[in-house]
Amino acid sequence: MTTDIQFDYANAMLDAQELEQLEPQVLLAHQQLHQHTGAGANFLGWVDWPFNYDREEFHRVKQAAETIAQQANILVVIGVGGSYLGSRAVIEMLTNLFYAHLPTQKRKFPVVYYLGHHLSSNYMADLLELIEDHEVAINVVSKSGTTAEPALAFRVLRAYMEKRYGVEGARRRIYVTTDAEKGALKQLADEKKYETFTIPDDVGGRFSVLTTVGLLPIAVAGIDIEELMAGAQAGVNAYRNPAISRNICYQYAAIRNLLYKKGKNNELLVNYHPQMTFFCEWWKQLFGESEGKDQKGILPSSVNFTTDLHAMGQYIQEGRRHLFETVIFVNRSSKPVMIPEDQQNRDGMNQLAGKDYDFVNRKAYEGTLLAHVDGGVPNLAITLEQLTACAVGELIYFFEKACGLSGYLLGVNPFNQPGVEAYKKNMYALLGLPGYERLKGQLENRL
């Protein structure tokens, strides 16, 4: 299978030599990833996952997706961080963005909604109001089983489901994705006899989209998960060459580290399709949690173009020069739309009549690229031919591998996230949860 992704760093504002000089470090980081000799080596299950995944469980995911489609027209996915961003990213990229609003007869698959990624009661109340008039199934996803946001959302939804469908009816409509053996959610699932899917021990949340974490909701949305995995397999093959000159994934990882050393410590991931907004959110968690530690790391941010050219464009063009852009550009839409002729031509755009939106979007991209480069913003360009499940599978793997390598180049453990605990500890203490009594008093004195 040919690889779907191209990478161009002609506008990175670096010398070719600078990249070559990084070759020994890249080789070391490559070995750390493949021979499990670096920090966090217990969390490298994702590296060969597209080939090693459990076929039996994969089959069960497909069956569950079919059952859910018969049971429900809404699937509520409860999860936060790595337990929901990946599936949401893939579903939004590969299905109609307005799917939920299409008439029922046009919808073959359930609509997927998300819950448990914040603590807003308004959102919860709105969702409860929405599902009242629909048939509902739930997929609760939590590796630890104790993350407050999904745990509380599941409490509310479980009570709702049991009241509405009875304990047995709810049992048949609740699907759990969690650790194979340990954790509060696993215990509950065993007790209640929910159908359960496994999050592998050696795959961290933010690297888990190609496990059952992402695959079940993605399959429910009607996306071909075989294709997605085939794309990821193509990625494994394409990005395992240690020679930087032959590996665009390693080039991307190395270049962002070179730019970081030159003070470009903000990376803007740019897309030209609103459908890719959540892919950028997924990417932000991937890189932010992997690299933002030990007082180091590029700040990952994202913008949607051309939308944000009318909001953030000014800053990018002329603000502080501490940023670089990584653009994901898709060459061809799967749904082309033609621009019509307008006799009056008041907007002066008749030149574009008969052309499609892709054409205009490309020219916007090219014009923006040159403007931003002229403004001193280094540019890295990732190009996909089309947004297909296969290309998306490869793109996911591209960024996962780049992230692991980049973290090692930066000199951090890319596979832990100790900093996330600080807010949790304080919140638990302020909520009065047992075990935090002393801290509660200390914090309250400071508020």
Ligand SMILES: O=P(O)(O)OC[C@H]1O[C@H](O)[C@H](O)[C@@H](O)[C@@H]1O
């Ligand atoms: O799947 P869970 O264990 O509920 O974790 C969900 C998310 O929250 C945690 O706080 C971590 O920072 C994330 O890496 C993780 O993806």
